[in-house]
Amino acid sequence: METNTQVTLKEVKTTRFNYSILAIIVLIAVVIGETWYISNLRNIIKLSPSKQTNAPNLENLISIKGVVRTAGLSGEEKEKVGLSDVNFQITNIEDSTQYETNGYFLKKDNLERLVGKCVQIIGTIPNEWSDEKIKESYDFRRFVFEYHRIALIPTKIVELNYSSCQPYHDLDTEGNTQLQGTIVRNQRGSPFIDNDYEIRLVKPTLSVLGFENIPQDFKLIIKPAKNSVWPNIESQIGKETIIVGYVNKSGYAKGDNLGHFSVTGVRPLFSNRNVPASILPEQVDKTYTFNGIEYAIFQKGSMNVVKPGDTSGILYANKDNNTWKIFTRVKELSKSKNNPYLMDYQNGKLYVLVVDTNGAGSGEGIGKLMSLTSGSITWNLESCFYYGWSQERFYEIVSTTKNLPEAIRKYIASLPQNMSTLSSDSKKHCNDFQLIQD
Incomplete structure (x- = not known):
């Protein structure tokens, strides 16, 4: 028994000795590692003798x-x-x-x-x-x-x-003013004034935006309204692009050489296609691709849509076309100023949501869902409803449903009772326009 105990004690001493050696080795490795890091960091800096003070x-x-x-x-x-x-x-x-x-x-x-x-x-x-x-x-x-x-x-x-990074304050605002031009970097005039981006417009539309007495050195500064828009602006530096948003007149006075525009969306141009002579590039809004054919809606100016031009409708182009062609025009039968807002294709039908200005303001109006069956040239009215109550809710439903006819059905079902049924005066606007195929 005593012999076994002595052997065990020796083993314990040997083990302690081994741990001590291991600890010393680790300590030496740490010191060598720190020395190597500092030495290499100095090499990275590569300071010349004349810059040793820094x-x-x-x-x-x-x-x-x-x-x-x-x-x-x-x-x-x-x-x-x-x-x-x-x-x-x-x-x-x-x-x-x-x-x-x-x-x-x-x-x-x-x-x-x-x-x-x-x-x-x-x-x-x-x-x-x-x-x-x-x-x-x-x-x-x-x-x-x-x-x-x-x-x-x-x-x-x-x-x-x-x-x-989150350099911008996310603003819960939307805008429907659309501009086309080339996005470039702007040099800051002061360290803390974030005028980092400028858009050079394809055509002078500054007067339409409300800027007056414009000097020759005028710049239209653009700023992301949300952090999610920032990477999209960065990706389009030096490119001709379409941006969507609203004019920010805070602090602006006639004759100032800077104007400001808050960007809520960025859309690259598809193949830099030309538009028909009868419309302006700034009128072109959203684009879609259905069955290999590209479509784009174009809008006219109204109290709900800040754009130049007095015609609206749908454009189309094949993949290799250099110019958009007019697919459908909106023919007004009254003074409702109808504009296409959204498109979709479901079960052999092309759908377009058309909205007029017969609402209470703030972008509201009578919405009409129109459909065109493949092979037909006649558009049919699918539904007519009050558009604009809780627009955020509407676009949330559209985004999650990914089916425009179904989304509109859900939206109508969510309307307050006093809005779910159109009045007789409102119903007459369901048919005060036509979609004419070119």
């Missing part, structure tokens, strides 16, 4: 998530605070850091490809931008007070998905 303090690395934008600084402002080589900033930051700031001016070149992108940046604050240094300089104090931004030396930048 060498980052590796003990003060910070991580920032946000969106890269143009700096918005004048040459004079840059000179005063030693940012002559800075052209970009990271803003809309979401990470909590020890610095109370709304963004960082990035002391790094060649960031053009990351402008407008969501990124994660690891970096350090330059020595001259420490709290102590800022307090010693009037120019630095004034700069930080005015812009709530300091400088950052990036050591690593990782591009993230757009969904990882």
Whole structure:
């Protein structure tokens, strides 16, 4: 028994000895790993001897998530605070850091490809931008007070998905004004004024939008109304595009050189097709593809639809066509100003929702669901109802149902009792127009 006990104690001592050796090995590995990381981080920074004063303090690395934008600084402002080589900033930051700031001016070149992108940046604050240094300089104090931004030396930048950043406040608003033009980046005039996108219109429609005394250097600035619209705008930079939304006149005065437009939707042009001479590109709205044929609805101006032109209907084109052709025109039999809103194809029938202006306002009117059987040239009235009560609810039903006739049946069933049945005056608008095949 004693012999066995002695053997067991030896085994325990040996085991303890082995654990001690293992712990020492792990500690050495950690030290070597940290030394390697710091050494490689210095290699990444690649500082020249003349720039050693800006060498980052590796003990003060910070991580920032946000969106890269143009700096918005004048040459004079840059000179005063030693940012002559800075052209970009990271803003809309979401990470909590020890610095109370709304963004960082990035002391790094060649960031053009990351402008407008969501990124994660690891970096350090330059020595001259420490709290102590800022307090010693009037120019630095004034700069930080005015812009709530300091400088950052990036050591690593990782591009993230757009969904990882939320730079815009989602506005629960819709707009039906449609514009066609080329989206381009705009240089910020100030670090915190987010005039990041401009649309250069195909045709001058600024007077239609209500801008007056327009100077030659006028720019129409566009801004996403929701975060989900932002990636769509980014994908169309430098391309001719159709945008949907509404004019934002807040702060605008006659003769200003900037106008603002909030974008609720972006639609790339299909093959950059030309439209018939009798309509304007701005009249074209939603597009669809049914059985290999592409369709597009075009609308006219009314109290519910802000567009130029006085005709409405449906266009069509085969895949290889360079020009849209008119498929159907709306012929008015009164002054109701009917416009097509939506299309669908179900069970051998082409459907279109037509809405007039005979409502209580705010986009309301009498809705008519029309159908055209394959091979026929005559449109038939499927249903007539009051359109516009809870439009958000209507489009939610359309989106989830993915069947326009069924969605309209559900919508009518959800209407309040006083709206579910049309009055005799309203019923006469069910047939005060015709859809004429060209």
